[in-house]
Amino acid sequence: xxxxxxxxxxxxxxxxxxxxxxxxxxxxxxxxxxxxxxxxxxxxxxxxxxxxxxxxxxxxxxxxxxxxxxxxxxxxxxxxxxxxxxxxxxxxxxxxxxxxxxxxxxxxxxxxxxxxxxxxxxxxxxxxxxxxxxxxxxxxxxxxxxxxxxxxxxxxxxxxxxxxxxxxxxxxxxxxxxxxxxxxxxxxxxxxxxxxxxxxxxxxxxxxxxxxxxxxxxxxxxxxxxxxxxxxxxxxxxxxxxxxxxxxxxxxxxxxxxxxxxxxxxxxxxxxxxxxxxxxxxxxxxxxxxxxxxxxxxxxxxxxxxxxxxxxxxxxxxxxxxxxxxxxxxxxxxxxxxxxxxxxxxxxxxxxxxxxxxxxxxxxxxxxxxxxxxxxxxxxxxxxxxxxxxxxxxxxxxxxxxxxxxxxxxxxxxxxxxxxxxxxxxxxxxxxxxxxxxxxxxxxxxxxxxxxxxxxxxxxxxxxxxxxxxxxxxxxxxxx
Numbered sequence: 001x002x003x004x005x006x007x008x009x010x011x012x013x014x015x016x017x018x019x020x021x022x023x024x025x026x027x028x029x030x031x032x033x034x035x036x037x038x039x040x041x042x043x044x045x046x047x048x049x050x051x052x053x054x055x056x057x058x059x060x061x062x063x064x065x066x067x068x069x070x071x072x073x074x075x076x077x078x079x080x081x082x083x084x085x086x087x088x089x090x091x092x093x094x095x096x097x098x099x100x101x102x103x104x105x106x107x108x109x110x111x112x113x114x115x116x117x118x119x120x121x122x123x124x125x126x127x128x129x130x131x132x133x134x135x136x137x138x139x140x141x142x143x144x145x146x147x148x149x150x151x152x153x154x155x156x157x158x159x160x161x162x163x164x165x166x167x168x169x170x171x172x173x174x175x176x177x178x179x180x181x182x183x184x185x186x187x188x189x190x191x192x193x194x195x196x197x198x199x200x201x202x203x204x205x206x207x208x209x210x211x212x213x214x215x216x217x218x219x220x221x222x223x224x225x226x227x228x229x230x231x232x233x234x235x236x237x238x239x240x241x242x243x244x245x246x247x248x249x250x251x252x253x254x255x256x257x258x259x260x261x262x263x264x265x266x267x268x269x270x271x272x273x274x275x276x277x278x279x280x281x282x283x284x285x286x287x288x289x290x291x292x293x294x295x296x297x298x299x300x301x302x303x304x305x306x307x308x309x310x311x312x313x314x315x316x317x318x319x320x321x322x323x324x325x326x327x328x329x330x331x332x333x334x335x336x337x338x339x340x341x342x343x344x345x346x347x348x349x350x351x352x353x354x355x356x357x358x359x360x361x362x363x364x365x366x367x368x369x370x371x372x373x374x375x376x377x378x379x380x381x382x383x384x385x386x387x388x389x390x391x392x393x394x395x396x397x398x399x400x401x402x403x404x405x406x407x408x409x410x411x412x413x414x415x416x417x418x419x420x421x422x423x424x425x426x427x428x429x430x431x432x433x434x435x436x437x438x439x440x441x442x443x444x445x446x447x448x449x450x451x452x453x454x455x456x457x458x459x460x461x462x463x464x465x466x467x468x469x470x471x472x473x474x475x476x477x478x479x480x
Contacts, residue, residue, distance in 0.1 A: 040085070047105020049478050051089055054109075055408065056439035061092040061112050062409035063280070064375040065341060069273050071374075073121070074108055077128045080209035082136035082202060089406055096281055098224055099238045102131035115277040117223060121270035122216035126207055130217070130242075133202030134195065196242060197251070204255055213264055214256035221249045271307035272341050279311055285319035306332060313345050322353045340370060347379055356386045372403055381413055390420035398426075401433075408437040425454045425461070436472065445472055 061067070071090050078086045088106040093099070096113035103109070108131055118124035204217055221244060228244075238244075275292070282288035292311035299305055309328050316325035326349055332342050343366055350359035363380040370376055377400045384393035394417035401410050411434035418426030428451035435444035448469050455461035 043104035045105070045478070047089070047103045047107040049475065050103050050105075051091060051107050052437060052439035052475070054091065054439075055437065058091075059094040061094050063092075063276065064378040064409070065344065066092060066112065066115075066273055066276060067407075067409075068374045069269060070110060073125060074128055077125055077206055077210055078132055081129070081132040081206045083132060084136075097238075098227060100127045100131050102134045104135070106135065108132075112277050112280070115270075115274045116281070117227065118220060119223060120216075121267035122207075122213045122264060123220040123223065124270065125210070125212055126203065126217035126220045127238075129203035129206040129210075130199050131203075132206055133199035136202055137195070137198050193243065193245075196244075196248065200248060200252060201255065204252065208259055208261060211261065211264075214259045214261055215253065218249055218252035218256060221252060225249065266301070266303040268303050268306060269341070271303055272310050275307045275311035276314065279314045279318070282315070285315045288315035289319070306335070310341070310345070313349075317345070317349055317352055320352065322349055325349055340366070340373070340375070344375060344379060347383070351379075351383055351386060356383060359383045360387060360389075372400075374400070374404065374407075378409070378413065381417065385417060385420065388420075390417050390422075393417040394421045394423065394426065401430075405433075406437060408434050411437065425451055428454065429465070432468065436468070436475070441472060441476055445469070448472065 067090070070092060074088060074090055075086075078088060083106075085106060088108050091107070091109045093109055093111045095111045096116060097111055098114055098117045099109075099111040100114060101109045108128070110128070114124060114127060118127065200217065204214055207216060208214055224238060224244060225246075278291065279288050282291065289312065292308045292315060296305055296308040296312070299308070309332060313325050313329045313332070316322070316328065325345075329342065329345055329349065332339075333346070336342065343362070347359045347362045347366070350356075350362060360380065360383040363376060363383055366376045367373065367380055377396060381393045381397050381400075384390070384396065394414065397410055397414040397417055401407075401414060404410055411430050415427050415430035415434060418424075418430055428447045432444050432447035432451060435441070435447060448465055452462065452465045452469065455465055
């Protein structure tokens with residue numbers, strides 16, 4: 001994140017936060033107190049702690065299809081980036097605003113609203129590449145050194161301010177602080193502009209190596225500037241943390257001209273995700289049906305046409321008009337009956353129309369073809385629960401939790417499955433992991449201690465739970 005914005009956020013925190021807010025925010029001190037330089041291990045600790053607390057305050061997205069697509073895209077882009085450590089944690093924020101952010105330790109945040117505003121996958125990927133640029137250039141660590149040299153509050157405190165903003169209503173506060181502290185922030189602003197230029201250039205290099213269009217970054221910048229011009233005072237959140245100038249747009253275009261990467265075909269998968277997000281933000285299935293019908297009528301592009309047809313499938317399914325949903329889906333399956341997202345839509349129609357056995361069998365076959373798919377696994381677990389096969393659901397989710405131990409949604413569903421299966425120890429253990437990941441540490445402690453009391457006599461389970469409780473105490477001891 002950018003130094004200037006973080007300074008504004010911590011100022012807002014100090015000015016507007018209640019003492020209770022501050023007491024609940026405990027992030028690690030950084031640096032050695034002299035040089036101000038922090039280690040990569042400390043960045044990991046901070047990023048992990050910050051993400052847990054952010055989840056406790058912000059509305060996030062658990063849609064397995066959106067999560068799987070976005071994780072795959074971020075992983076693909078990170079493989080072509082300059083990041084030494086390619087591991088990352090992703091959080092998708094449920095907000096229609098244009099925004100994305102990177103937090104040290106490999107945490108990437110993306111608003112699902114970015115799907116609506118980014119014209120295509122190339123532009124969406126350019127935002128991801130830009131954030132990876134911030135991480136690869138270690139702007140956070142450099143910002144700590146820079147800010148401590150001028151006796152500015154630690155970056156941990158600045159990130160703590162972001163947690164308060166996650167509760168909502170922060171834009172006006174940021175604008176006020178920006179106006180009243182413009183002079184004090186000027187040196188920070190110069191530093192943040194340098195970081196933005198570096199992230200732009202590193203991001204474009206990532207785009208090129210990934211085989212994407214270099215002009216995509218400039219197009220995305222122009223989209224954000226247009227949003228700023230036409231939206232009045234509520235301009236994109238991204239521009240609060242990533243000051244964008246015409247010069248940066250021009251620089252992106254100039255750099256792009258140095259490359260001769262061939263234009264890419266439109267990504268159908270991206271537009272299918274866009275349709276899911278439009279469905280999510282529609283006020284009702286009826287409104288979504290009207291939107292997708294109108295957009296189908298207004299486009300001749302086959303990719304966008306199919307994406308809008310998929311949107312109709314979702315809207316008709318949600319409104320329980322299963323025959324109409326099936327009619328639209330059949331047209332898509334005729335074109336590609338092996339496409340995973342179409343098959344998931346078919347399973348959803350079976351499930352919602354009460355054909356639970358058929359849905360489960362269909363999903364079992366899908367999982368054999370695409371083992372470890374997050375979207376298919378979560379759909380099959382739900383199908384098992386609808387059939388009353390709680391033990392099968394619990395076993396499936398337990399295996400999946402070993403592959404994705406940092407996904408709160410898996411632990412939430414696992415706790416439900418364990419409860420229905422009558423596994424009380426499993427219920428409390430899964431709940432404990434869920435609350436650990438979502439930053440609700442007191443409740444995590446209660447659940448893990450309940451589990452520990454039940455597990456007495458089972459050496460292996462007791463040892464695992466005691467280790468998790470020690471980890472919980474380590475989290476509690478992380479302070480500013």
